[in-house]
Amino acid sequence: MARAAEVSTATVSHALGGTGRLGESTRRRVREVAAALGYSARRGPRTRTLGLAVTTYAGSPWNYVEIAYFSRLLTAATAAAHARGYALTLLPADRGAEPLWHDLAVDGMLLLDSPAGDPVLRALRARGLPVVFDGRPPDPRPGDVWVDNDHEATTREVLDHLAAAGATRIALHSAYGREYYTGAVTSAYAGWCAERGAAELVVAFDPQDTAGHAFDPVFAAPRRSRPDAVYCVYDPGGRQALAAAARHGLRIPHELLLVCASEDPSYAAGEPPVSTVTLRPEVIGERAVGALVALLESPGAAEPGQLTVPAALTVRTSSRARGGVPRL
Amino acid sequence: MARAAEVSTATVSHALGGTGRLGESTRRRVREVAAALGYSARRGPRTRTLGLAVTTYAGSPWNYVEIAYFSRLLTAATAAAHARGYALTLLPADRGAEPLWHDLAVDGMLLLDSPAGDPVLRALRARGLPVVFDGRPPDPRPGDVWVDNDHEATTREVLDHLAAAGATRIALHSAYGREYYTGAVTSAYAGWCAERGAAELVVAFDPQDTAGHAFDPVFAAPRRSRPDAVYCVYDPGGRQALAAAARHGLRIPHELLLVCASEDPSYAAGEPPVSTVTLRPEVIGERAVGALVALLESPGAAEPGQLTVPAALTVRTSSRARGGVPRL
The missing domain is CATH 3.40.50.2300 (Response regulator)
Known part of the structure; x- marks a missing residue:
C-alpha cells in the first residue's frame, strides 16, 4: 500500500491512524489509496x-x-x-x-x-x-x-512417574529450540533435580541424529553412572533413544525407562510400546x-488472555516397573 | 489492482497483456499502478x-x-x-x-x-x-x-474382487458429488453391470445419514433381491453401511460383503476389519x-500434463469369501 501511494510505511501508519505530522494532501492521498485497496483504518484489507x-x-x-x-x-x-x-x-x-x-x-x-x-x-x-x-x-x-500447556507441571509428572518406577538417574533429551517450551521443560527438570540433590544430565537433541549418537557417551558409561531413564522432549527423540539403547544392548524397560513427548501413534504400536506425553495439538x-x-x-470484548490446555501422560511398557517393584 | 487504477479488470488484463484497444494514457496508468503494487506482466504479485x-x-x-x-x-x-x-x-x-x-x-x-x-x-x-x-x-x-487416479480401473477391480468372493448383487453407495470422481465411478459401475446383465443398484450417499437409513429399503428386501455386497465410494459410507447392516441383522462378510474407499485407519482396526481402497492422497x-x-x-518447459496415481485395494475380512468358496 505504501508503494501504491508512493510514501513510507510510517507515513501510511500515521495517515490511517490520524497521528504524526503530515500535510493534508498526503494524508488524503494515502486514505484514497487505502480506500481503493479495501483497507480499513485499523488494519489491512479484510482478507478473511x-x-x-x-x-x-x-x-x-x-x-x-x-x-x-x-x-x-x-x-x-x-x-x-x-x-x-x-x-x-x-x-x-x-x-x-x-x-x-x-x-x-x-x-x-x-x-x-x-x-x-x-x-x-x-x-x-x-x-x-x-x-x-x-x-x-x-x-x-x-x-x-x-x-x-503447563509444561512445568507436565515435566514434573513425567519425572515423578519415572522415579516411582524405580529410576534414580533420569536424563533429559532436550536443548534444541529457543522457544518457551524447551526452556520451561529444561528449567522444570533442573528444579526437580535440585530438590532431590540429583545430578542433571541433559543429552542434546539434534533432528538429524536419527541413530541417537548423542546418547553414546552416557549409554557407554559404567552401570553406576549411566542414566536408567530418559525423557525425550521432542517427537523424534524417542526413536533416537530406542536406536541408541539397542546399539548399547540396553533393554527397555529392564535397564532403561523411556518416555517421549509425541503425538505419533507409531510409539504405541512399536515393540516395546513407548510411554508418551500428548500436548493435545x-x-x-x-x-x-x-x-x-x-x-x-470482537475487539472491544474481554481479551481471551491465556488459555492452558492440559497435557496427558499415557504410560506404556517402556516406563513400567517390572512386577510393580522399584528396580535396583 | 483494477480498483487502485480505477479501471475494469478487463482493462487491466488488456493493459498488462498488450491487447485490446486502450488509450496510451490508460495503458500507462495501469502499468504504473501495477509496477507500484509489484505485479508482473503475466500474472499477479509474486506472493510465493x-x-x-x-x-x-x-x-x-x-x-x-x-x-x-x-x-x-x-x-x-x-x-x-x-x-x-x-x-x-x-x-x-x-x-x-x-x-x-x-x-x-x-x-x-x-x-x-x-x-x-x-x-x-x-x-x-x-x-x-x-x-x-x-x-x-x-x-x-x-x-x-x-x-x-484411474477411477474406472479401480472400480472394476473392486467389483471383480467382490464377484470373485461370491457376490451376485452388488450395490454402489454413491451419487453425492458433481465432481469427476463420482461420475467416473458410477459410469464404470454401470458399464460393469451392463456387461454382465446385472441390475444396477445405487444407494444415495448423504454425509448426514450417519445411521445409514438410505440402506433400509434394500436391506429389508427379501433375500433373493437384496444386495449381497456394497461398494461405498465415500469415506464415511462404510460406517453408514455397517450401522445399517447391524440394524438389519446382516452379518459381514457372511451375508454382506463390504468395501469402502477410505483413508481412515479405523476401518482396519474395527470388527470386522473393513476392506478399503486408498486413493493415495x-x-x-x-x-x-x-x-x-x-x-x-518453468512456464516455457514441457507441460506437466495429466498424472495418474495408482489406487490400491486392501482386502480385509469384510469382503473375504468364507473358506475361499464362492457363497450361495
Whole structure:
C-alpha cells in the first residue's frame, strides 16, 4: 500500500491512524489509496484469511509439517478456521522477516513456538496485526494472548512417574529450540533435580541424529553412572533413544525407562510400546483459532488472555516397573 | 489492482497483456499502478503462496478437512509447498465465487474435485491464474493439468474382487458429488453391470445419514433381491453401511460383503476389519504441488500434463469369501 501511494510505511501508519505530522494532501492521498485497496483504518484489507507460522525453526534442514505435533495442529486449525469462514495460510519455516511480514495478506496471525528475539514477531507487532501465540512467548507483553500447556507441571509428572518406577538417574533429551517450551521443560527438570540433590544430565537433541549418537557417551558409561531413564522432549527423540539403547544392548524397560513427548501413534504400536506425553495439538489449534477470531471480530470484548490446555501422560511398557517393584 | 487504477479488470488484463484497444494514457496508468503494487506482466504479485480449494462441497453442512482423504492431502500438499519455499492457503468450502477469487493473493491454485460448471474455476480462468486440478475437471480444456487416479480401473477391480468372493448383487453407495470422481465411478459401475446383465443398484450417499437409513429399503428386501455386497465410494459410507447392516441383522462378510474407499485407519482396526481402497492422497498432494510449481517457475518447459496415481485395494475380512468358496 505504501508503494501504491508512493510514501513510507510510517507515513501510511500515521495517515490511517490520524497521528504524526503530515500535510493534508498526503494524508488524503494515502486514505484514497487505502480506500481503493479495501483497507480499513485499523488494519489491512479484510482478507478473511488467518496466517500460521512456526518461527523457531527457520534455517532447519527439516520440515516442521512432518512432525506429528504440527501436522495435527495444522489440520485442527484449518478445520477451526474454515468453520468460522476463514482461510488459513500456512507459512514455511524459512521465510525471511522482511518484507513478507509487512505484505502478507492476512487479518491476523497464529505464531507457533516464537523464540526469544523473534524478528517475525517484531514485524507483526510493528504492523499492528493481531497475533495469538501457540506456546507462550518468551518475552510476553501485557495483553498478549496465548494457548499453551503447563509444561512445568507436565515435566514434573513425567519425572515423578519415572522415579516411582524405580529410576534414580533420569536424563533429559532436550536443548534444541529457543522457544518457551524447551526452556520451561529444561528449567522444570533442573528444579526437580535440585530438590532431590540429583545430578542433571541433559543429552542434546539434534533432528538429524536419527541413530541417537548423542546418547553414546552416557549409554557407554559404567552401570553406576549411566542414566536408567530418559525423557525425550521432542517427537523424534524417542526413536533416537530406542536406536541408541539397542546399539548399547540396553533393554527397555529392564535397564532403561523411556518416555517421549509425541503425538505419533507409531510409539504405541512399536515393540516395546513407548510411554508418551500428548500436548493435545488438536485442542490447542482449535482454541488458538477461536481466540484469534475473537480478537478480530470482537475487539472491544474481554481479551481471551491465556488459555492452558492440559497435557496427558499415557504410560506404556517402556516406563513400567517390572512386577510393580522399584528396580535396583 | 483494477480498483487502485480505477479501471475494469478487463482493462487491466488488456493493459498488462498488450491487447485490446486502450488509450496510451490508460495503458500507462495501469502499468504504473501495477509496477507500484509489484505485479508482473503475466500474472499477479509474486506472493510465493499457493491456494488450495475444494469446490464441490460449497454449502455442505460438514467440513471437508474432517475427511481423512482431504486432511492427509492437505498435510502432504503443505509439506510439499514448504519444501519448495511456498506458503499454502487452504480455503474453506463455502467461499462465494466473487469477488474473492479475483483478489486472492496467490500465484496459483490447486483445485480439488472441481464440479461441472464450477464458478470458482471460471473466475480463476478469467484471471489467468495457473491451476492444477486434483481430480480431472469434468470439462477439461487443452493444456489443463491434473493429478488423478484411474477411477474406472479401480472400480472394476473392486467389483471383480467382490464377484470373485461370491457376490451376485452388488450395490454402489454413491451419487453425492458433481465432481469427476463420482461420475467416473458410477459410469464404470454401470458399464460393469451392463456387461454382465446385472441390475444396477445405487444407494444415495448423504454425509448426514450417519445411521445409514438410505440402506433400509434394500436391506429389508427379501433375500433373493437384496444386495449381497456394497461398494461405498465415500469415506464415511462404510460406517453408514455397517450401522445399517447391524440394524438389519446382516452379518459381514457372511451375508454382506463390504468395501469402502477410505483413508481412515479405523476401518482396519474395527470388527470386522473393513476392506478399503486408498486413493493415495499424500502422493496426489505432493504431485499436484510439484506440477503447479513447475507451471509457475518453468512456464516455457514441457507441460506437466495429466498424472495418474495408482489406487490400491486392501482386502480385509469384510469382503473375504468364507473358506475361499464362492457363497450361495
